[in-house]
Amino acid sequence: MSEHHHDDHGHDHGIDDPDHPHNAPLSDVQLRVRALESLLTEKGLVDPAALDALVETYETRIGPRNGAQVVARAWTDPAFKQRLLGDATGTLAELGFLGRQGEDMVVLENTETVHNLVVCTLCSCYPWPVLGLPPVWYKSAPYRSRAVIDPRGVLREFGVQLPDDVDVRVWDSTAELRYLVLPRRPAGTEHLTCDELAALVTRDAMIGTAVVRAPEAAPGGAR
């Protein structure tokens, strides 16, 4: 089941989108949202500038690069990693990566023998301060339904084939704890800096649907 509407693919239509001022008709939901914003604005209940600021925050400032920095530091700083695993909330607070939908955090370490995978079967709970807003697939019925009953099958669809001797731990975020997976550091990255390591860490690896890969060796072995 796709959560996309065909009229929303790729870019936006209609007069509420200044980037695309052609005159395609607005869909029902576009009309409804626009009408609601106009009503609430006329009532003085919302300040449209605050909406702009909220959107801008999650489009530009809060996203998976935050979590990637945390992971890279945990890979390179054993004392930090210990604190992160023991008190994720306090340790992330020191970095400024705490806030809405991430007030109480738990970090789950992937190891040689355990692979962690995070889902929210009941809605779409997700650690916003470290990963930003969730992708559509995370919010959609296929992932939410199958992550708990067939996690290995879901992982295969993401290209991750777990050996039978690696145990899967699925974490269903049914309460207000928010989970960040600390993926395994790939072999062959010992020479990389913290920033270079962070660049390897993907959003999906921090949800548990991917593993982190070492960069392809550069020609001549420079890296």
Place this chain on the structure above:
Amino acid sequence: MNGAHDVGGMHGFGPVEPEADEPVFHAAWERRAFGLTLAMGAWRRWNLDMSRSIREQMPPAEYLATTYYEHWMFGLERLLVDKGLVSPDEIERVRRGELTPPGSPDAPAKVQDGALRAEAVSRVVGGRKGARLDDPVPAQFRVGQTVRARNVHPLGHTRLPRYCRGRCGVVAIDHGVFIFPDTHAAGLGQKPQHVYSVQFTARELWGPDAPERDRVCVDLWDDYLEAVP
């Protein structure tokens, strides 16, 4: 309630479809629906559990046929009417897509005191007050203890997924005291109690064909659990 939102363990929805280089929002209206929901939440006329509860009341066929931010819009429209911020007539006009005429240039809409302003957004986004409570409530269960998720089917909001009801697991983590969503969503108070990560074997949940050592951890409140003698 046993609604369409509680999909854990269901079949038939098809493969997971990740999108390469996915944008944060897929349409301008999603941006505004997101902003409107957070901005109206800042009025504190309802809590997060009420928001989740109302979205779950979307008729099942409609819930499964619509997107995430459409669920949010359904919930926001309902809450605005329920809390008296918007009249049923006004929301009917919204559903027909009718714009509210702006005030004349001489009398622009005045943003009310209490509305979220742009300069307060970072405070809302960075807020650290979650659902954790300081109340000294004793834990009913201890780490390592075997417990059973109650076989209950409340008509109201609950965060006890159907797939683990009646199943036995082991308390893996005691997370401390939190607001209880079932009462909080109904406006019946916070009922502070412990939340635990309860670890179920995949075989306990899904039967003997599941991998032997795989586990599913579910965050469950005291009231969802009973001791196994």
